[in-house]
Amino acid sequence: MKDVKNFLDFSYETRPTRVVLRPGAATSATAGEAERLGLRRLLVVCGSQGADTARAVADSLGPACAGLHAGARMHVPVEVADRAVEVARAAGADGCVAVGGGSAIGLGKAIALRTGLPLIAVPTTYSGSEATSVWGLTEHGVKRTGRDPTVLPRSVVYDPELTLSLPVPLSVTSGVNAIAHAVEALYAPDTSPLIALMAEEGVRAMARALPEVADDPESLQARGRALYGAWLCGSCLEATTMGLHHKLCHVLGGTFGLPHSETHTVVLPYALAYNAPAAPxxxxxxxxxxxxxxxxxxxxELAGRLGAPRSLAELGLSRPDLAEAAARTVGEVFANPRSVTADDVLALLRAAYAGEAPGAGVSGTAQ
Known part of the structure; x- marks a missing residue:
């Protein structure tokens, strides 16, 4: 970063999370992490598609496993969170292990937020949620997010073997979702030279890993590098304030039900193109x-080369929804390097809906 003021006036706070990364760690290290935290009755949570992996983790806990709850859903509907809290309390759990992607970890965070139970995260995607104290809940078509140190996982267990079965298309969009965290951290009002270093390295690591994953999905080296990138990018999000990109994606996901990582993948180039003049x-x-x-x-172009979606139309958004999405986004309160109006967001959304190259139609004047 060129502005010397950023080197003379900044703050940076770290929070205590232990990270373990190695092949096989999900079943060889999770129990040890629980013991280190003094936990003896752990509820394992996951989504329906990740139940087999979660069962293996649950079995590795032995008598410390208090149950398995496979109720996670995308964007964490509040009724799903309510049910999971009931299960945790009924099981007498003193901790929670979330196994899966952002939906499972999001549910684990919801449990931690409501109960104060310590959380261990075992990620199976590259979303980076495990590195943040950001929680999200969706109710009546509105996704609310917040920050609370209670939901930050006490331990994160990265196992590249768990991601070998992650389909290449989801690997790619999950990885670009992580990149989005680092991109917004670079122009956040509370960024710092430390964040700038982590963010640039996170983007570099993930952008190099994803083509390798696409070429050889069985490569533990590539999968491990992607997890390393995910942790760096997620850590940047944890330390900074979210801007236009994340708020827009929360609206598109929470209100219109668009898939999480795919939405981040489509929107990111357009959000960065919009903000670039104010954040060179x-x-x-x-x-x-x-x-x-x-x-x-x-x-x-990276998304296109790797076969990821590049338009909101591909994700199922309808053209009449664009105006409502723009209005809902500007109704949110968020920091952003460039001022935002409903017309600005509508222009961005129209470009993203069409999937045209970023830059055209993203100048801030609605077409």
């Missing part, structure tokens, strides 16, 4: 990490 150093850092001249275009 951030855009330059992303470009360096991608070994490119034009960061938004490079992100868009």
């Amino acid at each position: 150093d951030a855009a330059a850092a992303v470009a360096r990490a991608l070994d490119a001249e034009d960061a938004p275009r490079a992100l868009w």
Whole structure:
């Protein structure tokens, strides 16, 4: 970062999370992490698709496993969180192990938020949620998010073997979702030189790992590098304030039910193109990490090369929804390097809906 003021006036706070990364760690290290935390009755939570993996983790806990709850759902509907809290209390759990992607970890966070139970995260995707104290709940079509140190996992167990079965398309969108965390951290009002280093390295690591994963999905080295990138990017999100990109994706997911990582993948190039004029150093850092001249275009091209969706139309959003999404987004309160109006967001959404190259139609004037 070029502005010397950023080196003379910043704050950075770290929170206590232990990270374990190695093949086989899910079943060889999780029980030890629980013991280190003094936990003896753990509820394991997951989604229906990840139940087999979660069962293996639950079995590895032995008598410390108080039950398995496979009720996680995307965007954490409040009724799903309510049910999980009931299960945790009925089981007499003194801790929770969330096994899976952002939905499972989000449910684990909801339990921690309501009960104060310590959380261990065993991620199976690259979303980076495990590195943050950000929680989210969806009620009546509105996704609310917040921060609470209670929901930050006490331990994160990264096992590249768990991601071998993650389909390449989901691996790609999950990885770009992680990149989005780092991109927004670079221009957040509370960024710092430390975050800038982590964010640029996180983008670089993930952007290099994803093509390797696509070429050889069985590569533990590539899968491990992607998890390393996910932790870096998630840690950047934990330390900074979310901007236009994340707020827009929360509206598209919580209100219109769009899939989480795919939505981040589509929106990110357009959000960065919109903010780049007001955050040139951030855009330059992303470009360096991608070994490119034009960061938004490079992100868009990366998604295209790897077969990821590049338009909101592909995700099922209808054209009449664009105006409502724009209005809901500007109704949120969030920090952003460039001021935002409903017309600005509508122009961005129209470009993202069409899937056109970022830059055209994202200048801030609705088309």
